[in-house]
Amino acid sequence: MDEAKVDLRERTRNAVRAQLAEAALRLFVEQGFEETTVEQIAVETGLSRRSFHRYFSGKEDVLGQWNEAMGRQIAAALSARPADEPAWLALRRGFDDLVQQLGTGPMPLDITRMTLNTPALHATHLHKHALWRDALADVLQERLAENGRGPARISAIALAGAALAGLDSALTQWVAEGNEQPLGELLDQAMNAIAPLT
Amino acid sequence: MDEAKVDLRERTRNAVRAQLAEAALRLFVEQGFEETTVEQIAVETGLSRRSFHRYFSGKEDVLGQWNEAMGRQIAAALSARPADEPAWLALRRGFDDLVQQLGTGPMPLDITRMTLNTPALHATHLHKHALWRDALADVLQERLAENGRGPARISAIALAGAALAGLDSALTQWVAEGNEQPLGELLDQAMNAIAPLT
DNA sequence: GCCATACATGTCTCACTGTGCCAACTCAGG
DNA sequence: CCTGAGTTGGCACAGTGAGACATGTATGGC
Structure with a gap:
């Protein structure tokens, strides 16, 4: 379990992280960086504001x-x-x-x-x-x-x-x-x- | 008035700014930067949080x-x-x-x-x-x-x-x-x- | 198959920041 | 005396970042 389990979790994490990053980049280019809130990025990916902060500071x-x-x-x-x-x-x-x-x-x-x-x-x-x-x-x-x-x-x-x-x-x-x-x-x-x- | 008045105001402003900066520096060194709040600096100088932001962004x-x-x-x-x-x-x-x-x-x-x-x-x-x-x-x-x-x-x-x-x-x-x-x-x-x- | 366990997430809450807005005050000049 | 420019304080609001706690959810051992 210490093998595949961790790897799976890690891959899932990376996937979610990538989704968040993609949504963020898109919103940034669309409406500017300052004008984009963390909440928008989170909702776009189907997550909560709090969870966004678990992937990015x-x-x-x-x-x-x-x-x-x-x-x-x-x-x-x-x-x-x-x-x-x-x-x-x-x-x-x-x-x-x-x-x-x-x-x-x-x-x-x-x-x-x-x-x-x-x-x-x-x-x-x-x-x-x-x-x-x-x-x-x-x-x-x-x-x-x-x-x-x-x-x-x-x-x-x-x-x-x-x-x-x-x-x-x-x-x-x-x-x-x-x-x-x-x-x-x-x-x-x-x-x-x-x-x-x- | 357009002469001395403006200069006086300017000097007063600079004096207040210097006081704020001094208090801020002291607090930063004492208790660290992150741990120091804007309010502490303002109170230390006898000003309000709002006024601090009129001197520093x-x-x-x-x-x-x-x-x-x-x-x-x-x-x-x-x-x-x-x-x-x-x-x-x-x-x-x-x-x-x-x-x-x-x-x-x-x-x-x-x-x-x-x-x-x-x-x-x-x-x-x-x-x-x-x-x-x-x-x-x-x-x-x-x-x-x-x-x-x-x-x-x-x-x-x-x-x-x-x-x-x-x-x-x-x-x-x-x-x-x-x-x-x-x-x-x-x-x-x-x-x-x-x-x-x- | 069943359950304990680790991990991700959501909700709630709180402290801090930056800013717009408005009322009150000060002080020089008319 | 009073007008007007400049400064300040108080209030409200949106946004951020983080802790605490409960709730799933999937995985491993049994």
Whole structure:
């Protein structure tokens, strides 16, 4: 029972969570983030307000959880880069998955625009970057620990943070000009302005 | 009357605002941010909950306004740097005021620690960085516009964001090790890890 | 097949926040 | 004295987040 039972419950939970997230996203895009109440999302899914809070800590957490998965993906991509690749370039390549995923269809652009323009969501967005930064810093330390002692923690965090700053400025520009230039090129431009992508 | 009257009102307002901020900071440090209610701050200053919201949009805005002044100061310092100084070094020097101000007494360290560890305040902290970033980007564009056309907006934002990422990792480390190394040295270390401080 | 048990959910309740609205007060200028 | 701008307090309201408790509901062992 400790096996299949837990797995089943877990899968059910995930399914419900996904339903809630889907309803929430739809309502957000339809009528805006602030104008959507938790109750609306809950009713839409056939749940109570209280139960919504058993899956998400709040409205903004709906997007927060979506981003956690992406964070792990980026960290994994980074640690898969060849060890002799310069760190800055490896960071750039680590973003490739994200860039590709955001480049498919107009939906991601709408969500990204809403995320950057809604104060409450912008906060979530920045918090997400802070989490990604720490995760990437871990990988960087591990990556560079091979040749001698790795860099100090502070350097790893700084480097990861700088890369994310580049990503953020690329996203800002991307949203501002409405997908005029592909996100990947903007990211190259941004990161190159910080340090040469050797 | 349009002269002294308005000024008087303005000074009174600022005085009340300062009193509120002082009471809020004290209560935050004493009993934590989340555990402090708006009502407590208001009563402490002899005001009503309603009136507190006429000075600050919320608890976190107390620190938010403190940071706005510092943001303007940093931007001013940056634009005062010699035009032939490399941008990255100029950004580092622009932080000198902030570093010095945070290095005086144990109070700033406590506030900074609380800011980084409290979720709601961390969000304010990140938002503040976003504002600073845009302000610094403006100055950067202006600075480098002298020799020919300035850099693209995206590059200016990326550079400013990277500098702030360095500052953030320095602050994180500073708080983590409890002022073991001076903040200025940590900042040198962090920014050097991103790009050489020529 | 039956039941104890764990887990999800709904209802009720409470504290806190942010905001609109209105009455009362203060204080300078006519 | 009084008018008018600005500030404040009190009240009400919607929304959020969380604790307590009761009610299902499905799963496992018996």
